[in-house]
Every structure is written in structure tokens, then in C-alpha cells.
Amino acid sequence: MTRQDFDTFCAPLPAATHVVQWGGSSVWKVGGKIFALCSGGRADGAGTGGRISFKCSDLSYRMLIEQPGIVPAPYLARAQWVQVVDPDALDEDGWEAYLTAAHGHIARRLTRKQRQDLCLNDL
Template identity: 60%
Template sequence: MTRDQFDAFCGTLPKSMHVIQWGGASVWKIGGKIFAICHHRADASGGKISFKCSDLSYSLLIEVPGILPAPYLARAKWVQIDQADALSDEDLKAYLANAHKLIAANLSRKLQAELGLA
């Protein structure tokens, strides 16, 4: 998945917000909380993608070649795709949608209501 495809997909998720941070990383948030990041890379692969996942998904994904515990975020069950072909685009989209749902579910009830998610 290219960075443009990553941004296009994340933009379809309800109430998601896009910002550029940390030297050009494409950061996607819901309710001010990050659910996915595409770190800038100069080569054609488009960048490394990191996202929040469930405990079970985290345990399974870090066993997949090309997927690592995300630097600085692994303790919160984030993974980083280090090789573009580690997951199919369809699988990656499913994990990104789940990351969005996981973060949204942890927002306060008030914020969920304000965003129309509750």
C-alpha cells in the first residue's frame, strides 16, 4: 500500500482526522488520539505503516516476517510494517479499520457522543 492509498483509506473511516507530524509522517487520529501512522520514506515503497491492534492481533502479527513491534509504541500493542509485502492491501485495510475502532472505543463517552460514534 502506498502512502497515498493509506491516506485515502484512512480518510474514509468515520470522523478520522489527518495531520502531518514528526518530520513528514502522515498521522491519522480520531478524537485527538492516533490510530495509524505512515512514516515517510524516500524510496518508492511509500513508507512504514504503524497501527494499534488488539492483544491477540499483536501477538500474531509480530510473528509475521516484515512486521515488528512499533518503536516507542509496542507496549501499547502497536505494530510496524517494515516490508511492503508483509500484508495484502485488503488485510492491511481490515487492520487499519480495527485500529480506528479500538481507539474510538477508548474515547470518553462524552467525546464519542460529540463525534456521533455512540
């Protein structure tokens, strides 16, 4: 998955917002809380995709870090974040499922009022 593919996929997720921070990383948030980020790679989609990190469940975390090309995310592993260092470690369906799940994990942890304000009551 390229950085451009990553941004294109995350953009339509409910109430998702995008910022570029930390030296040019593409950071996706819901309710002001990060659910996925891409460090490195070029914003125009040329070249390599960079390294994508995302929040996952405890079970998914344990399974994913056993796969080649996926490691505990630096600084975030204690909160069950993984970093995909080989973009081919996940197929398209896997990318979509895990990024959607990451968005859901963070959205569900928002307060009831935040979810209501963002029209996320169905999560």
C-alpha cells in the first residue's frame, strides 16, 4: 500500500480527519485521537509507501507481530499498535480490514457525547 493509497482509503472513514505532522507523517484521527499513520513515503504516491502503523486489538496484535514484515510499532507497541515495514505483508483485503478496525477501536473509546457529535453512535 502506498502512502497515497493509505490516504485515499482512510479519507472516507466516518469522521476521520487528516493532518501532516512529525516531520511529514500522514496522520489519521477520529475525534482527535490517532488510529493510523504513515511515516515516510511521498505524499504524491511516487516511490515507496513508507511505514504504516495502526491500532489493533490484543489478539490481532499478537497474531500480526508474528508475521514477517510486521513489527511492534516504536513507542506505541504497549498500546497494541503494529508497524508494517513490508507493504506486501498484508493483501488489499487485510489492509482494508485492519485500517477499518483501527478506526473503530479508537472511535469506540471516545465519550458518548463525542460519538454523538461525530455521528458515530453505530460503532
